[in-house]
Amino acid sequence: MYQDRVRLASLQGKVMSAAQAAEMIQDGMTVGMSGFTRAGEAKAVPQALADRAAKNPFSITLMTGASLGNDLDKQLTEAGVLARRMPFQVDTTLRKAINDGKVMFTDQHLSETVELLRNQQLKPVDVAVIEAVAITEEGGIVPTTSVGNSASFAILAKKVIVEINLSQPMTLEGLHDIYIPTYRPFREPIPVVRTDSRIGLPYIPIDPSKIEAVVISEKQDSCSTVLEPDDETRAIARHLVSFFEGEVAAGRLTERLLPLQAGIGSIANSVLHGLIDSPFKDMTMYSEVLQDSTFDLFDAGKLRYASGCSITLSERKNAEVFDHLPNYKDRIILRPQEISNHPEVIRRLGIIAINTALEFDLYGNVNSTHVCGTRMMNGIGGSGDFARNAHLAIFVTKSIAKGGDISSVVPMVSHVDHTEHDVDILVTDQGLADLRGLAPRERARKVIDHCVHPDYRPQLQDYFERACAKGGHTPHLLGEALSWHQRLEEAGSMRIEEPMLA
């Protein structure tokens, strides 16, 4: 049954139960697992860890590519397995533990985790647990729906557990392109020069003797939870499409645009959807997660090629795509996140990067991670890798949240993930602010005129005018700069009037 998937005969004797394999992981260890945006995570071994810890408590440092599916972060948190977690997560239970200071969370640029590992700036990985569709005749590991950090985890770990997932289609084989940068200081250029450059191997090359356990699983990936476009996200998409039209008219872009990156979440997904009815064609993507919108753009004949490091689809789209994967296979590639997000490649290709902000401020600083400056949402993810090096660094958000009690456009962001130096374009349902080449006071006027919700515009205008009267290159009133967030914490709304009773 699994023999055609464990092709190196010597490894067939290593097949064991998840619980047995999980014994390799002991208290205090560092474990690197596959998984990126709830795609391709190891499923059986983490479950076995949670089960064991419920009886015999122990804890580990867990590194992944990005978020895990199948509620694994929840179960691992509840079982107390997570002492430390990096570099990204999206789970409600884990988030609470992080915000309570119970799990130490290291929020990292997604291109950097394995660079730090390779340079021994993080504790070494004791055990890697990698989901695979197959192990090749050479002992190479063929990943499933994500590559994430799996390749470097497997290569750098002392021991490797491979989870062969029988529910992941064998047609995934050949989709991956595994390339590992050479060691510094003798590193050579990373040879990606187009979105479709194939530069590595279709499997993770490791010494097969490091594979100490093979576990067979069948659990499917969790489906994506992105919401369908709504009026606000459609408005955001419209503003962006007309901005791109302007760029084409000005000769700064062609109708192919430039390789697109779109962040996680509902807003970015629906912005990409907006391109289906745009005048652009023959587009390409150089992104992280390939969401529904990528395949809808293929189906609409708009997209020529997409490079990513994972595929996460809704239930609807999942069946469509995976039942017909060969139709897409010569148009997609999955790379390690170090390569999909690499500053070198992103700067070279000239990406259009579209990421979602929690909030941004008058001067173009963006908060992607911290609610009211203190409570972690998910993490910075790849947004910094892309925004810093993009041809266009675009951040989108709805102008208000929580029924209007929150303005996502504020005097000063309560946490900075992307500085004013790294942000070109801001878009809300209200409109688009083009900040390129502007000084802070000029940016503020654009943000007030185009992005803030009308309910908050007078309040923001008033702050800005009083701050300008006080002076400075970036005018602020220190005593009031964070007062909107304080009001939200204390009175439940950022509005200056008394909040209405709920």
Next chain:
Amino acid sequence: MYQDRVRLASLQGKVMSAAQAAEMIQDGMTVGMSGFTRAGEAKAVPQALADRAAKNPFSITLMTGASLGNDLDKQLTEAGVLARRMPFQVDTTLRKAINDGKVMFTDQHLSETVELLRNQQLKPVDVAVIEAVAITEEGGIVPTTSVGNSASFAILAKKVIVEINLSQPMTLEGLHDIYIPTYRPFREPIPVVRTDSRIGLPYIPIDPSKIEAVVISEKQDSCSTVLEPDDETRAIARHLVSFFEGEVAAGRLTERLLPLQAGIGSIANSVLHGLIDSPFKDMTMYSEVLQDSTFDLFDAGKLRYASGCSITLSERKNAEVFDHLPNYKDRIILRPQEISNHPEVIRRLGIIAINTALEFDLYGNVNSTHVCGTRMMNGIGGSGDFARNAHLAIFVTKSIAKGGDISSVVPMVSHVDHTEHDVDILVTDQGLADLRGLAPRERARKVIDHCVHPDYRPQLQDYFERACAKGGHTPHLLGEALSWHQRLEEAGSMRIEEPMLA
């Protein structure tokens, strides 16, 4: 007299006075001038512009590499010539005009200005004014003591004015390495793979018919104003040297370290001086400005090679180096700042980046630019280009400023230039905090234990404890987070006690 420096005979007829050449520059134009860290700036034409504007007012957008010497930014500001200025400056008069909102200042990562120009995301350069030691037989421009943005300005400008500076030694010829990245989306890798990679031409290649004026000048570069090491900067250097020793002992670095970058200013310069008496040898630099310390390290036999984009020396060192330039010539190279600061190259080489912070906070966010969050000091310069992509991103600062009224370690920085994701090591005269791989609460403890001045430690500890009691991944008390800066603005000191009368 200048004939041997204007070697393309057809250009000898273009020699004219600075005032005549300056007539090419008219109200509303965008002008790109040579000059980086007060080295190699065009001197005669900007002076002529200031003189003319004093009588007939007009204003322009001025782009340079970085700061200008010979008080040119001061004179241009006083004459009202500067409507807009980018990407960096260090002048007191200009700074005041920026903070008064009179000059629109665009503070940019130094690697990005010409990328934006090339992609037409900034207004095109009408006239470039480039200081040169010579024009070659082919019409190529040989820069002087800085390359900065000169090459791309000259290549992209409609018209070019060359200032042949007779006081700049002809021995500079051959030092420069001019390489321009190819256009996106068809860009190829930038072939720098070692600090000493020579990948371009020793002059700026342009169509000589664009050179519409040649001006002869003799004014010298301004000397550097860096201060000698003092007790605090020596302590910072000591902490850093012993940290490097630990990295070597742990096998993460060799005794050659990795290519060093050191930011502008007295502190960074004296930190590099600290390496003279260190156990490291055969070191290399891949930096922006080469200061006194670079040549002192050469003279001490510690440094093998230095790549930069300008040379700025004190009066003492200036004579020593330029009188014996041939002795150093095979060990130094000057590149365009786009290449010296390029994310691709910095990530590839694995730089140790040492830059100076104005202030940093409990969680490792760094402010390099804004005093009390509002008043621009100089600009971010190349610190972001380096810190983001470095092997080690180190920020140094004295623990207190202004006689102790300012703590450079605060609860929350008043402006963020480098986020917590980009900062590895913080150093003050008090000690060194190694933040690698840590969660925010862990970082805070390191900063309190090692970096803050004892006068401010109880105050910071108290803030942190009360913030933790409130909770969050990154604990803060929003109502107090910026209160230290407010107190400084209102009472003249960050101390909680009444400030003593001066």
